[in-house]
Amino acid sequence: MTSAPLTLPDQKRIGMVSLGCPKALVDSERILTRLRADGYAFAEDYAGADVVLVNTCGFLDSAKEESLAAIGEAIAENGRVIVTGCMGEEADAIRAAHPAVLAVTGAHQYEQVVEAVHIHAPPSQGPFVDLIPQPDIKLTPRHYSYLKISEGCNHSCAFCIIPALRGKLASRRIDAVLREAEKLVAAGTRELLIISQDTSAYGVDIRHESRPWKGQDVRAHMTDMARELGGLRTPEGAAPWVRLHYVYPYPHVDQVIPLMAEGLLTPYLDIPFQHASPKVLKLMRRPANEAKVLERLKSWREICPDIAIRSSFVVGFPGETEDDFRYLLDWLEEAQLDRVGAFRFEPVEGAAANALPDQVAEGVKEERYARIMEVTERISAAKLAAKVGRTLPVIIDEVGEPDEDGDIGATGRSQADAPEIDGAVYLRGAPATLPPGAIVNATIEDADAHDLFGVIAP
Numbered sequence: 001m002t003s004a005p006l007t008l009p010d011q012k013r014i015g016m017v018s019l020g021c022p023k024a025l026v027d028s029e030r031i032l033t034r035l036r037a038d039g040y041a042f043a044e045d046y047a048g049a050d051v052v053l054v055n056t057c058g059f060l061d062s063a064k065e066e067s068l069a070a071i072g073e074a075i076a077e078n079g080r081v082i083v084t085g086c087m088g089e090e091a092d093a094i095r096a097a098h099p100a101v102l103a104v105t106g107a108h109q110y111e112q113v114v115e116a117v118h119i120h121a122p123p124s125q126g127p128f129v130d131l132i133p134q135p136d137i138k139l140t141p142r143h144y145s146y147l148k149i150s151e152g153c154n155h156s157c158a159f160c161i162i163p164a165l166r167g168k169l170a171s172r173r174i175d176a177v178l179r180e181a182e183k184l185v186a187a188g189t190r191e192l193l194i195i196s197q198d199t200s201a202y203g204v205d206i207r208h209e210s211r212p213w214k215g216q217d218v219r220a221h222m223t224d225m226a227r228e229l230g231g232l233r234t235p236e237g238a239a240p241w242v243r244l245h246y247v248y249p250y251p252h253v254d255q256v257i258p259l260m261a262e263g264l265l266t267p268y269l270d271i272p273f274q275h276a277s278p279k280v281l282k283l284m285r286r287p288a289n290e291a292k293v294l295e296r297l298k299s300w301r302e303i304c305p306d307i308a309i310r311s312s313f314v315v316g317f318p319g320e321t322e323d324d325f326r327y328l329l330d331w332l333e334e335a336q337l338d339r340v341g342a343f344r345f346e347p348v349e350g351a352a353a354n355a356l357p358d359q360v361a362e363g364v365k366e367e368r369y370a371r372i373m374e375v376t377e378r379i380s381a382a383k384l385a386a387k388v389g390r391t392l393p394v395i396i397d398e399v400g401e402p403d404e405d406g407d408i409g410a411t412g413r414s415q416a417d418a419p420e421i422d423g424a425v426y427l428r429g430a431p432a433t434l435p436p437g438a439i440v441n442a443t444i445e446d447a448d449a450h451d452l453f454g455v456i457a458p
């Protein structure tokens with residue numbers, strides 16, 4: 001019997017449009033979980049919804065436009081729209097563009113969103129609703145889950161308005177984080193993606209307070225959390241992959257590298273360096289930029305040779321000269337990062353960087369963007385080519401239909417690939433019974449600048 005969602009007569013239905021980053025997706029999941037506990041059902045399309053929630057992103061001006069467009073579409077298609085998320089901080093702009101919205105709430109204002117839903121689509125609680133077990137709602141596939149460990153940020157990077165939107169760092173209790181992780185893994189998660197604005201700062205605001213967990217005290221600290229997460233086991237007894245995102249290279253990051261070498265953590269670090277030139281980093285007011293990063297990358301690779309480093313960089317930041325940009329390119333040649341995302345500097349309303357002198361002309365930004373992409377793609381292609389012939393663990397995301405020869409293809413990711421932002425591993429020879437979330441050994445036969453191709457090892 002398939003488990004179709006249980007809907008009761010008169011049960012109100014909520015539609016959800018979730019925009020923005022993985023952190024926003026986690027917020028959407030939390031809101032939906034809470035609404036389900038309050039007796040709501042969910043609509044798959046606009047027509048079936050009593051009210052539509054739009055979880056917006058307000059980080060870049062282009063994201064704001066996308067958010068306004070999504071609100072407009074929801075109003076046109078359904079008419080009853082509640083707006084939440086990062087752009088919710090700009091209620092006036094939203095109401096000016098879309099006077100028909102029912103309510104606007106900001107990021108992480110779960111209570112307010114739920115209250116707005118109660119007002120505009122009052123729950124019709126039948127006698128049974130409270131007795132129905134309510135599993136958490138997940139918008140990501142069941143085999144991977146984002147785990148948010150804190151909100152907000154204590155830094156003041158010149159191009160960023162997150163601290164203004166989301167406030168200062170507010171870490172979750174360590175026992176709450178570990179309990180959620182344990183529940184997710186018990187429910188089928190095979191890969192945990194740890195997210196925040198600044199993962200290495202986890203617990204600073206609560207003085208790394210300890211909480212009892214499984215008979216011992218565990219500190220709210222990135223290293224202790226990583227060790228505990230590395231000890232989790234799936235119902236089949238396997239270790240889930242645990243991937244750290246948004247890590248700044250503070251000195252204590254060195255302590256998690258041995259955990260990767262031991263297999264407790266996935267050998268992957270997502271460190272948003274944003275630039276390499278000390279002058280530009282200072283103008284950007286980036287945290288932890290004094291660290292001798294190249295030396296540390298070298299020592300991390302000595303401890304854990306398979307570690308994959310992902311990063312992102314901004315080109316054309318105000319004050320970036322040709323010399324600064326060349327410094328960045330030379331640094332990238334030395335650093336040999338595995339995955340790199342590049343962005344052209346774009347002013348964000350309210351960010352300090354907008355007022356900096358020496359703004360870079362758009363044409364120069366384009367030209368530098370093309371050059372950084374050329375360098376990073378070449379490095380990525382060489383790094384992936386070096387994997388040809390190796391057998392690597394691959395987590396399966398999707399299994400296809402048999403082709404005319406009966407061969408089944410599968411798409412997965414190696415430990416060096418986070419979902420949605422990195423590359424994929426395309427596999428031949430998948431067994432028909434292979435489920436998403438399975439971790440298989442795959443022999444790599446070919447590579448391009450982003451992806452790997454291979455066959456499931458016998």
Ligand code: SF4
Nearest residue numbers: 153155157160162197
């Ligand atoms: S570390 Fe900088 S870029 Fe990241 S959220 Fe904080 S202020 Fe923004």
